[in-house]
Amino acid sequence: MDNRPIGVFDSGLGGLTAVKRIINLLPHEDVVYFGDTGRVPYGNRSRETIIRYTKEDIEFLLKYDIKLIIAACGTASSVALDDLKPLFSVPILGVLEAACSTAATTTRNGRIGVIGTSGTINSGKYRELILTLLPTAQVFEKACPLFVSLAENGHFNTDVVRIVAEEYLSPLKEAGVDTLILGCTHYPLLAEAIGSVMGGGVNLIDTGDEAAKFAKRLLDERCMLSDSDKTGTCSFFVSDSIENFSVLGSTFLGRPIELAVHKVSQ
Amino acid sequence: MDNRPIGVFDSGLGGLTAVKRIINLLPHEDVVYFGDTGRVPYGNRSRETIIRYTKEDIEFLLKYDIKLIIAACGTASSVALDDLKPLFSVPILGVLEAACSTAATTTRNGRIGVIGTSGTINSGKYRELILTLLPTAQVFEKACPLFVSLAENGHFNTDVVRIVAEEYLSPLKEAGVDTLILGCTHYPLLAEAIGSVMGGGVNLIDTGDEAAKFAKRLLDERCMLSDSDKTGTCSFFVSDSIENFSVLGSTFLGRPIELAVHKVSQ
DSSP: OOOOOEEEEESTTTTTHHHHHHHOTTTTOEEEEEEOOTTTTOOOSHHHHHHHHHHHHHHHHHOOOOOOEOOOOOHHHHHHHHHHGOOOSOOOEOSHHHHHHHHHOOSSSEEEEEEEEEHHHHHHHHHHHHHOOOOOEEEEEEEOOHHHHHHHHTOOOHHHHHHHHHHHHHHHHHTTTEEEEEOOOTTTGGGHHHHHHTTTTSSSEEEHHHHHHHHHHHHHHOSOOOOSSSSSOEEEEESOOHHHHHHHHHHHHTSSSSOEEOOOOO | OOSEEEEEEESSSTTTTHHHHHHHHOOSSSSEEEEETTTTOTSSSOOHHHHHHHHHHHHHTTOOOSSEEOOOHHHHHHHHHHHHGGGGOOOOOOHHHHHHHHHHHOOSSSSSEEEEEEHHHHHHHHHHHHHHHOOOOOEEEEOTHHHHHHHHHTTTTSSHHHHHHHHEEEEEHHTTOEEEEOOOGGGGGHHHHHHHOTTTTTTEEEEEHHHHHHHHHHHHHTTTTTTOOOOOOOOEEESSSSHHHHHHHHHHHHHHSSEEEEEEOO
């Protein structure tokens, strides 16, 4: 039993889609969220910069006596965590492991698509992990660099999103993938547009959702679940404007965000 | 006569469109450029964050014994410069003054459009300055938050850009503006798409171009032009990946960028 909070971070607001799943699955856990909204997006930046920013995000969360950190950011998870995990004693969970495991066990034809930011796709980590779990798989990857900007600007299922999605996803559709990993926590917000391009037969895997399930299992196995019978609290910290966070964050989280937003300077 | 370099900064690569004009107009001047590519874009961030980032950009350039600083960034110019100019002794030139002056003197029907980032448009600075120069003007403003992401991802005149441009610019077209200020140094890269939506009768004002002319006049008036007869040097500094800068920067600058790119940590 461990009643300390779970820490969750993302480059911006995308990680709130993972928080939504965590709250549903683990309603008695306290959650501390940090969104690096002052430096979003991470996906087009260099490896060195992504590692530096991710390290600072983790260090910020550790101020709050965290029992588990979830990197609810596809870019940070794939580009930075291998280098950073050894530096910290707290368990740090990325979004790759659970999503790749689900993809590898549920694909019927072994053809798995992965979409993410340029940083995520260039890292090759999704491909590497899927092939470790299912060596016969064929992995088709595609960077979708505009998706984060579209989601952060409130474009979820507009004409523009549909055209961009058509352009990015056509090669994956043509490759006949039956499973598509949404390798960025912003992408569930575009799921309708992505799904309509890919067609009904393709299973979309939400990395935030899978990470939440994985976190629950991990905490359970290690006897680290909270034994509180109260609804957990959520505290939100951002490195830029609180106003923007409150408005758009509510859409991402799927419920109103109230007073617990605090601004930090990174 | 003053042979010290001109400093130019932008949130990212957009300011290189201004550098291109400066090099053409002032071929004997040395230029030091700083692109804050590790924190681009500025346009959606809060006023406080934009002021902090802009101050750091100016302080970085001042290490190079600069005679004049050009804020080749619509967002920094409109949101931060009023607060920051009094803090520095070196002259600092934004992109608003020259563009507004040209718009006010060349409009035929007094209907002037302004497009920029959300930060720029929310600041109301373009409107304020145009109305000071031409009190009878009617100013129509529109934030175009996706344009910077599109340009930074190499979308200049694609279907996506044309659809986004159509959506953003229709109200300005309907308002009958005869002059449109491209209030962000990224936008000249989208000029073809913007021009085709607005129609041939609308005069597009390139803020980087106008700022370069203004800088030449200012240096001339103050007897601060270089008296060198050699072609000036250009040094480029960025806060993120050099590789991305070299490739995309060449497109923005309109000529190959060679070895003088240096990475800085902000």
